[in-house]
Structure formats: C-alpha cells, structure tokens
Amino acid sequence: MSPSRVMFFGAATAQRDREFAVEELPVILVIEDDEGIQSVVEDALTEGGFAPAIAASGEEAVTLLKGRLINYRALVTDIGLPGKIDGWEVAEQARQIDPKFPIVYMSGAHAEDWASKGVPNSIMLAKPFAPAQLVTAVSQLLNAGTPPTS
Numbered sequence: 001m002s003p004s005r006v007m008f009f010g011a012a013t014a015q016r017d018r019e020f021a022v023e024e025l026p027v028i029l030v031i032e033d034d035e036g037i038q039s040v041v042e043d044a045l046t047e048g049g050f051a052p053a054i055a056a057s058g059e060e061a062v063t064l065l066k067g068r069l070i071n072y073r074a075l076v077t078d079i080g081l082p083g084k085i086d087g088w089e090v091a092e093q094a095r096q097i098d099p100k101f102p103i104v105y106m107s108g109a110h111a112e113d114w115a116s117k118g119v120p121n122s123i124m125l126a127k128p129f130a131p132a133q134l135v136t137a138v139s140q141l142l143n144a145g146t147p148p149t150s
Contacts, residue, residue, distance in 0.1 A: 025051040026073035028138060031061045031090060032106070033082050037127070041076065041106075044131030050138065052076075058085030062093050074102035074138050079110040088117045095119050102141030104134065 028050045032038040038054060045052040053070065055061040058081045065072065075094050077087035085093075087110075091103045103119055108127035110117075118124060121144070123137040 025049060026142065027051045027053050027070055028074045028076055029053050029055060029061060029064060029072040031055045031058060031075070031077040031081060031087065033057070033078065037078075037106075040131055041134060044134050045076075045138070047131075048135030048139070050135075057081055057083040058087065058090045059083050061085075061090050065090075065094050065097055068097075074104065074141060076104045076106065076134065076138065079105060079107040079113075088113075091119045091122065100145055102138070102145060104137045104141065106134075 026049075028045055030038070030041055030045070030052050032041055032054070033056055042052045042054065053064070053072065055064060058077075061075070061077070062085060064070070065075075075091060077090050079087040081087055081090075087105055087107070091105070094101045094103065100121075103122040105111075105114060105118060105122060105124045106127060106129070107114075107124070111124055111126040114122075114124040121141075123141060125133055125137060
C-alpha cells in the first residue's frame with residue numbers, strides 16, 4: 001500500500017467518525033430572532049455537547065417539529081418572535097406532538113408570564129443569563145425524561 005493511500009484511508013475514517021459523532025449528539029431546536037443571542041445560544045449548546053438547529057420564527061419551528069424529519073430532543077425558544085406564532089404557542093404545539101417534550105423558554109420581557117402561560121415541567125431563563133445556565137437547563141430536562149437504569 002502506498003503512503004498516500006494510507007493517508008487517504010485515515011482521512012476518510014476520520015471524516016466518517018466525525019459524521020458519526022455529530023449524528024449522535026442530541027439535536028436541540030432553538031428559536032431566536034436576535035442574531036447576537038442566537039450566536040451565544042448556539043455556541044453554548046455546541047460546547048455543552050448538543051447540536052443546535054436554528055429557526056428564526058415560530059412558524060418555521062412548528063413546521064420543523066411537525067415534519068419530524070429530525071429527532072429534536074428539546075426546544076429552546078424566545079417568547080417574542082416575528083410572525084403570528086410566539087414562543088408560548090410553539091411550546092404548546094410541541095407538547096401536542098409529544099406531551100413530555102423538554103421546553104426551555106428565554107425572555108427578557110415576558111419572564112413574569114411563565115407561571116400562567118408556560119407549559120408544565122418547563123424552565124424559564126430570564127435574559128440576560130449565563131450560557132452555562134442554558135446548558136444546565138437543557139441537560140436537566142433531558143435527564144428528567146431519562147428512565148432510570150438498573
């Protein structure tokens with residue numbers, strides 16, 4: 001075998017391993033229209049071992065959830081979103097699809113409404129929050145839904 005053939009095989013294996021690893025990460029659907037916050041959320045989730053999938057509107061998020069092309073493991077949503085569907089409604093629709101679907105709300109202006117408008121067993125993060133708080137909230141909800149091991 002020539003050295004270039006071995007290097008190519010090694011590179012192909014490394015590429016396959018990277019693709020396989022990405023497929024195993026829990027995909028978190030994120031709805032945030034502010035690009036600055038979106039970037040912070042995306043970086044925090046990636047560093048926390050998740051694969052963020054970004055939607056810029058409630059309508060887009062509902063379409064993605066109902067399409068079921070990706071197995072989203074949780075929803076992280078802002079409340080005030082462009083369009084007709086706000087974060088409260090997206091969470092309601094996500095729970096119609098899966099009654100135990102993990103939901104994390106993020107809001108600067110609507111945090112006080114969480115008790116009356118938020119879905120049960122969800123978490124509200126009032127903006128501004130530390131990126132680690134988001135990773136902890138998502139992890140907590142995902143772990144709460146994990147059946148105990150024997």
